[in-house]
Amino acid sequence: MPSDAYPAPFVIQRNLVDQVVDYLTESILAARFAPGERLSEAGLASELGISRAPVREAARLLESRGLLVSRPRRGFFVRSLDVAELNDVFDLRIGLERHAFERVMLRFDEDIEQSLKQQIERLCDVASGHDESAKIEEDIAFHRRVFELAGNPRLLRAFDDLSFELRLCITLITRTHDTPESIAASHWRLLDALRSGDPERCREEVDYHIGVARDSVIERLADGHNSANHPNNHQ
Amino acid sequence: MPSDAYPAPFVIQRNLVDQVVDYLTESILAARFAPGERLSEAGLASELGISRAPVREAARLLESRGLLVSRPRRGFFVRSLDVAELNDVFDLRIGLERHAFERVMLRFDEDIEQSLKQQIERLCDVASGHDESAKIEEDIAFHRRVFELAGNPRLLRAFDDLSFELRLCITLITRTHDTPESIAASHWRLLDALRSGDPERCREEVDYHIGVARDSVIERLADGHNSANHPNNHQ
DNA sequence: CTGATCCAAACTGTCGACAGTCGTCAATCG
DNA sequence: CGATTGACGACTGTCGACAGTTTGGATCAG
Numbered sequence: 001m002p003s004d005a006y007p008a009p010f011v012i013q014r015n016l017v018d019q020v021v022d023y024l025t026e027s028i029l030a031a032r033f034a035p036g037e038r039l040s041e042a043g044l045a046s047e048l049g050i051s052r053a054p055v056r057e058a059a060r061l062l063e064s065r066g067l068l069v070s071r072p073r074r075g076f077f078v079r080s081l082d083v084a085e086l087n088d089v090f091d092l093r094i095g096l097e098r099h100a101f102e103r104v105m106l107r108f109d110e111d112i113e114q115s116l117k118q119q120i121e122r123l124c125d126v127a128s129g130h131d132e133s134a135k136i137e138e139d140i141a142f143h144r145r146v147f148e149l150a151g152n153p154r155l156l157r158a159f160d161d162l163s164f165e166l167r168l169c170i171t172l173i174t175r176t177h178d179t180p181e182s183i184a185a186s187h188w189r190l191l192d193a194l195r196s197g198d199p200e201r202c203r204e205e206v207d208y209h210i211g212v213a214r215d216s217v218i219e220r221l222a223d224g225h226n227s228a229n230h231p232n233n234h235q
Numbered sequence: 236m237p238s239d240a241y242p243a244p245f246v247i248q249r250n251l252v253d254q255v256v257d258y259l260t261e262s263i264l265a266a267r268f269a270p271g272e273r274l275s276e277a278g279l280a281s282e283l284g285i286s287r288a289p290v291r292e293a294a295r296l297l298e299s300r301g302l303l304v305s306r307p308r309r310g311f312f313v314r315s316l317d318v319a320e321l322n323d324v325f326d327l328r329i330g331l332e333r334h335a336f337e338r339v340m341l342r343f344d345e346d347i348e349q350s351l352k353q354q355i356e357r358l359c360d361v362a363s364g365h366d367e368s369a370k371i372e373e374d375i376a377f378h379r380r381v382f383e384l385a386g387n388p389r390l391l392r393a394f395d396d397l398s399f400e401l402r403l404c405i406t407l408i409t410r411t412h413d414t415p416e417s418i419a420a421s422h423w424r425l426l427d428a429l430r431s432g433d434p435e436r437c438r439e440e441v442d443y444h445i446g447v448a449r450d451s452v453i454e455r456l457a458d459g460h461n462s463a464n465h466p467n468n469h470q
Numbered sequence: 471c472t473g474a475t476c477c478a479a480a481c482t483g484t485c486g487a488c489a490g491t492c493g494t495c496a497a498t499c500g
Numbered sequence: 501c502g503a504t505t506g507a508c509g510a511c512t513g514t515c516g517a518c519a520g521t522t523t524g525g526a527t528c529a530g
Contacts, residue, residue: 015307015483017295042511051485052512053288057295060252064299072250073491073512088389095334095390103326154323154400155330158393165389250513277481286515287482308482308521 016050020058023048028067028078029167035080039068066165081169083218089165090214096159097143097206103150105194105202112149113195119145120187127180135183136170142187169217178216186212251285255293258283263302263313264402270315274303301400316404318453324400325449331394332378332441338385340429340437347384348430354380355422362415370418371405377422404452413451421447 024044027033039059045052059076062068068076081089104112119142126134140163147159186209193205259279262268274294280287294311297303303311316324339347354377361369375398382394421444428440 017483040511053291053484056288056512057292060292060295061299064296074493075512085389088387091338091387092334092390092393095330098334099327099330152323152326154320155327158327158397161396162393252513275481288514291482309523310482 016054017057017061020044020048020050020054021061024058024062025065025067025164028062029164029171031171033078035078037078038074039076039078041075065161067168079165079168081165083221086169086218086221087214089162089169090210090217093162093166094207094210096155096162097146097210098203100147100150100155100159101190101194101202101206102199103152103155104146105197105199107149107151108194108197113191115145115149116142116191116194120184120191123187124180124184127183136167139183140166146190251289252292252296255279255283255285255289256296259293259297260300260302260399263297264399264406266406268313270313272313273309274311274313276310300396302403314400314403316400318456321404321453321456322449324397324404325445325452328397328401329442329445331390331397332381332445333438335382335385335390335394336425336429336437336441337434338387338390339381340432340434342384342386343429343432348426350380350384351377351426351429355419355426358422359415359419362418371402374418375401381425 024039033039041052041055041059045055048055059068059070063070063076067079069079070076119138123135123138123142126138129135144156144159144163147156150156190205190209193202196202259274268274276287276290276294280290283290294303294305298305298311302314304314305311354373358370358373358377361373364370379391379394379398382391385391425440425444428437431437
């Protein structure tokens with residue numbers, strides 16, 4: 001008997017907490033909740049037709065993901081990032097991506113190349129369309145693939161943790177209008193760098209790639225979307 | 236921890252969740268709970284004289300810190316790391332420390348040097364004693380100081396998140412018996428590398444330093460402490 | 471004696487309720 | 501008229517309870 005292991009998701013018995021986590025995550029990233037907005041436990045619970053306990057536990061999880069902040073005796077608020085925090089997120093991302101790319105480079109082979117090529121092609125497919133959300137997700141998916149290929153699950157988790165804040169950064173602004181060609185080209189350059197086997201060059205390409213993304217976000221944030229977005233840190 | 240908001244801690248009104256988080260964290264890291272051990276919500280709650288709700292919320296938080304793993308409908312278990320996971324933790328640590336050291340190097344000045352010198356001296360103070368726990372904490376404190384000086388709170392939080400797993404790695408084994416001199420010397424070398432302003436050299440020193448720590452842990456894990464530690468890894 | 475089956479105890483997931491706290495706003499006072 | 505105080509309402513922190521599930525042992529067939 002396979003008594004040990006395998007949660008066996010035959011019948012996916014999702015508990016309420018996970019469902020609430022997904023619901024809240026999507027709601028925040030789809031900007032259905034405004035940054036800084038207070039989330040009422042009771043309100044959410046009754047809205048979802050459940051009790052407050054699962055909502056509270058879900059909120060704790062979202063807090064650890066950086067999507068919510070809790071103020072004792074006040075409740076949970078949707079995280080709102082200022083420019084400094086946004087810079088910090090991208091700075092950490094650079095550190096993580098450098099590491100992931102280096103690890104991938106060390107084990108680069110035909111399979112990895114194919115895998116990344118496929119990912120870029122999927123990115124190209126949606127890049128010509130008008131589904132901005134899909135572009136963002138495929139962009140992130142490419143980078144996530146790199147972290148998968150790095151072969152370190154813990155490193156991947158660090159990226160996943162950060163990616164929620166990353167999406168939050170992007171949610172805060174209107175999406176960039178890069179051309180499909182430029183989006184594709186910038187990712188082909190990363191693959192080329194990996195292929196070259198030159199660590200120095202790879203670092204530079206990663207720094208440039210992430211730097212462009214960061215500047216794009218910051219630029220738009222400065223363009224006016226920052227107004228009336230008082231960050232939720234007081235006194 | 237990572238959170239913001241310093242709302243006048245005149246009267247420290249700690250809620251139960253935070254207290255339970257601290258209690259559990261300390262219990263796990265002090266090896267009062269065995270790796271892989273099941274934690275009964277009801278048991279803990281009655282033991283602490285509280286209800287299960289705060290215990291559950293605290294456990295969720297510990298899960299996000301990597302100290303507990305939850306199995307649906309089964310409860311929470313103390314995380315137990317196998318050699319592969321342990322390698323992953325240290326690999327991520329290398330990535331983070333490289334980045335932190337680089338950032339510190341870019342803004343290196345007299346104040347930073349003094350701050351790190353103080354930290355190393357505190358490390359030396361405890362290194363000659365017999366309080367192994369203090370040695371570990373001061374060792375981690377030095378590295379945490381580097382992350383603070385890097386000037387990126389998000390990067391610091393990433394280290395804090397990882398540091399719990401790091402402590403867990405160390406908890407799993409008997410502590411290394413490095414001499415006080417070698418402990419001090421290895422950290423002086425890191426400071427020297429920072430002072431040199433040479434990124435390449437800094438990376439190498441960091442890689443070496445963390446690598447030694449990793450090997451030390453792995454070596455002792457292989458020495459026999461791994462037996463009967465069936466990992467409870469899922470997801 | 472081995473292995474499958476069944477049952478009771480223990481536990482998790484979820485709920486509704488209560489008490490204490492915080493923010494708001496109107497009434498009061500200088 | 502502006503500042504202060506106090507009460508009201510909303511909400512969080514915490515608790516005890518119930519139902520369905522898992523676990524481990526007792527029971528029974530082979």
